[in-house]
Amino acid sequence: MTESQANDVLVSFRGVQKSYDGENLIVKDLNLDIRKGEFLTLLGPSGSGKTTSLMMLAGFETPTAGDILLGGRSLNRLPPHKRDIGMVFQNYALFPHMTVAENLAFPLSVRGMSRTDSKERVKRALSMVQLDDFRNRYPGQLSGGQQQRVALARALVFEPQLVLMDEPLGALDKQLREHMQMEIKHLHQRLGVTVVYVTHDQGEALTMSDRVAVFHEGQIQQIADPRSLYEEPHNTFVANFIGENNRLNGRLVSQDGDRCVVSLERGEQVEALAVNVGQQGAPVTLSIRPERVRLNGSSETCRNRFSGRVAEFIYLGDHVRVRLEVCGKSDFFVKQPIAELDSALAVGDVVPIGWQIEHVRALDPLLEGH
Structure with a gap:
């Protein structure tokens, strides 16, 4: 890797392993560089290690061995809320007793932002996902697609350098899912934030990503741009x-x-x-x-x-x-x-x-x- 490429790397997995029982490795010797501003998808069947890798990056799981670096700093002892990482889950994880605006303000108040700045950020994030008119509604009053947009806005509202998405569109119907794929892709292009996305849906991975890492049995089988992956697979x-x-x-x-x-x-x-x-x-x-x-x-x-x-x-x-x-x-x-x-x-x-x-x-x- 050249020096300028090295400077472009935001996240590095170095020899990362994960075992829950001390015997079976869910993730085996993972070495992966994620570049600033790229949309990287971790793709694979269930049990292949892709979600575990994402959860270690988020801080919800601890590597059994190896090191994960963010901006050149080891994350191993840094708790999740100090990592400057936005998260979007499949189940939205919105607070049902808070309005949309309050849900969005929550990560800002945790970070000690003033109310004035917070209001401005929330407003920006809402217009980014076209939900300006829904600020005073509660999650229970929104459709699945709208809830997913709120979850997306909440992950972006504190302007993290990295956003992790774990099967975020899995609960939506086919048409809405395809619409949201394009929305997320366009948001990524506009904001230039780094996205690491987990899915088992290969069509989704090919549509949205700059690069795709195909996981199987705890290892990356191939990592490439969508076209190369499809036209030039390295193995069966x-x-x-x-x-x-x-x-x-x-x-x-x-x-x-x-x-x-x-x-x-x-x-x-x-x-x-x-x-x-x-x-x-x-x-x-x-x-x-x-x-x-x-x-x-x-x-x-x-x-x-x-x-x-x-x-x-x-x-x-x-x-x-x-x-x-x-x-x-x-x-x-x-x-x-x-x-x-x-x-x-x-x-x-x-x-x-x-x-x-x-x-x-x-x-x-x-x-x-x-």
Whole structure:
């Protein structure tokens, strides 16, 4: 890391571990730098260590080993209220007996701010989340989306350098959740505050983040911008967890630089990008995104060509997922925009399919149970 990048780092996890029973590590040797002003999402299935990492940063959990630094200072002995960190939870955690304005003023009074300054800050925070007219209402008189906005304003009202959000939109319905995703993203862009966001929803992570850290079994599997994560997964777990993914199992026949040949279980051969492979003869999982598979005539230019039997059409409005039987697998999916779908295609048809070498990644073998 260059010196200017080092100066840009707001939070550092250094060799951080967390165990509740002294044996099993929920977080294993976490090393992570979070840059000033970035929107970083910790993404992973439940139990992967993402929330525990966030709670250690907030001060609600203590690391078993390692160090967490904020602005170059160790947080290990600093209580939560002295960390200059705003928090937004899924359950809002608003005080039901206080009005919206009082809820927002609370973190300011705890910090000893004068009433005049406090009033001004509350007013600013309310207009930031477009709730100026709701200052005298109680949380019980607000909808879920409005309560979430109040929780957001309360986390931002004392102008912290860092805001942590733990599944903040989990309780909202799909449409409202998508609306709030954009609101939070735009607020972040306007304020330039650093946000660390926890979710298990990969669509949310891809939509909102500058970078995403994918957690699995207490470790970061990959950290990258959303596009790289989706298009260039480093291992099979990331390929499966982010977006839809076709998997074909085989063995490595040969490797030449970043290209390789893989033999599938029934003997078919596939040319692929060698991303994460072992020795010749070692098992490999091939990863191909459904939207990268070409059907019928458009498959003619592809290096990898096979035939597939159409098993099912799944209509999704703007696109159709076609389930095919390919290379002995009954759940191989192709994603087709409605405008490109051949209306004559029917269940039972056997069609040529193909994909380019750069769209198939040879990765580590998929372990049973994952």
